[in-house]
Amino acid sequence: MPDNQNRPVERYPGYDVMKKRFSPSWNAQTRRVIERRLAIDDAPCFFTADEFATVRAVAARIVPQHHTDAIPVAALVDHKLHEGISDGYRVAGMPREREAWRLGLAAIDAEARGAHGDHFAALEQDQQDALLRAMEKGELGAREWGSMKPAEFFRKRLAHDIVLAYYAHPVAWNEIGWGGPASPRGYVRLGFNDRDPWEAVEARTDDDAAARRINRHVG
Numbered sequence: 001m002p003d004n005q006n007r008p009v010e011r012y013p014g015y016d017v018m019k020k021r022f023s024p025s026w027n028a029q030t031r032r033v034i035e036r037r038l039a040i041d042d043a044p045c046f047f048t049a050d051e052f053a054t055v056r057a058v059a060a061r062i063v064p065q066h067h068t069d070a071i072p073v074a075a076l077v078d079h080k081l082h083e084g085i086s087d088g089y090r091v092a093g094m095p096r097e098r099e100a101w102r103l104g105l106a107a108i109d110a111e112a113r114g115a116h117g118d119h120f121a122a123l124e125q126d127q128q129d130a131l132l133r134a135m136e137k138g139e140l141g142a143r144e145w146g147s148m149k150p151a152e153f154f155r156k157r158l159a160h161d162i163v164l165a166y167y168a169h170p171v172a173w174n175e176i177g178w179g180g181p182a183s184p185r186g187y188v189r190l191g192f193n194d195r196d197p198w199e200a201v202e203a204r205t206d207d208d209a210a211a212r213r214i215n216r217h218v219g
Helices: 002-006 028-038 049-062 073-082 097-116 125-136 150-166 170-176 208-215
Strands: none
Touching (some): 028 170, 049 150, 125 150
16 A cells, blocks of 8 residues: 555556657657667676676666656666667766676775675665765765766766666657657657647646546557
């Protein structure tokens, strides 16, 4: 009972973006991209096992999940780094993506050991949150950071990559009612707060059941 009470209310009940898979909303290229994304194993290829555990723990605090099927955020970040997928630019004072992640994760675990005597993934959630807040504010100073600023790493790499990974997954699209790339169908009703018939319906306080009925047939 308490767990159910803590679950967030569904904004788009009954909506499943994967129903668009073979509809005019998605073309063959979109289907291939999403299928490859869904096939990514929840295991590290770039990160070490210890680094992967730290990424998992950090992701759980930045994008806590209440889905039946959890989004493998750490694996999506790992896949991006393993494949060498780059932002296409480098922020001044920050190493490139792979090096920044290696340095940052080593520093996070060093900070956790210095403050609490254990690696980040083993800490209590409030301890993890406190370290992440200190990182965001630039209040950490372990030598493992090298010349990289903790606050810059938090904003430009850690939170950036984790949030992008989360919202790259269809489960997150269901959560926000997004239909994914709309090719070749596109959109017709472009006015403010207008919706096309193939878009999800957001539930209001008194129409959850109505939204659910509509969203089951959206495709």
